[in-house]
Amino acid sequence: MTAAKEDVVVLAGGTGGAKLARGMVDVVGAERLTVIANTGDDIEIYGAHVSPDPDLVSYWLADEIDERGWGIGGDTFNVMDALRALGVDVWFHLGDRDLAWCLERARLLAEGLSPTAALARLNEAIGVGTRVLPMSDDPVRTWVRTGDGGWFAFQEFMIREGAAGLIEALEYRGAEQAAPSAEVLEAIGSARAIVIGPSNPLASIGPILALPGIHQALLSATAPVVAVSPIVEGEVLKGPTASFMAFAALDLSADGVADFYGELLDGIVADENVGRLASLRTDIRMADAAARARVAEQTLSFADGLRS
Secondary structure (H helix, E strand, O other), X not given: OOOOOOOEEEEEOOHHHHHHHHHHHXXXXXXXXXXXXXXXXXXXXXXXXXXXXXXXXXXXXXXXXXXXXXXXXOOOOHHHHHHHHOOOOOXXXXXXXXHHHHHHHHHHHHOOOOHHHHHHHHHHHOOOOOEEEEOOOOOXXXXXXXXXXXXXXHHHHHHHOOOOOOEEEEEEEOHHHOOOOHHHHHHHHOOOEEEXXXXXXXXXXXXXXXXXXXXXXXXXXOOOEEEEOOEEOOEEOOOOHHHHHHHOOOOOOHHHHHHHHHHHOOEEEEOOOOOOOEEEEOOOOOOOHHHHHHHHHHHHHHHHHHHO
């Protein structure tokens, strides 16, 4: 599948971006959507290659997401239980079907497939018609330093450390040397609209934008670039976005989000007034399918208005 001029591109990392992508499918159709997903959270564990954000998007698009908000619905945890019984420190939980998916990715990568090709193979197997693209086929890893001076890979920070403590530093290791795939650049260059999903700006979208090739492609894009704020009624619905925004000295508001994205943005969708650029004020809570589709449709209409 190749990009067409009427395709919509969503940058996603985490639940908010995945929900918006699922709503966008109901608005434009699966084949008219491309999702570029953060791979800074990736981890190799249990012999598997886990890519949490691309997989989260894939499970949402396949309507397989578990009610927990991660993993595959109705999954079992027999392997994790068996590992625990053998004395393994099971701090990173994967359901059995989720583990199978990530083991198959590791096998495909070992055979020489790129991360982009491996994910396409996996998504084809579960009937996902949308292109879900890793942000790069090169490794990039997000690392966090907390107040005690310790550095943690992102999953360790989130799970083992409970995302606790003052954030003192954030690094996207490998980003400067990483290149976006040809598929990513093609999607951005031919998009009708580019939407930055309501994910953690620093931890989830930041690694994508840290790739010089993607940053420059967005600056050069003919399509409008619009963000959907992850701040709902002045609060964060899920995850440590507030801690990361505080680390970057950004206000926990749509204005703060707009400040982070800076010159990349042509507009922002939020549930509050935004002073620094074109904005659409609307209810951005996506509690169900109807709300996801409504936010997606309003965001796309707003972007189309900026284009015209």
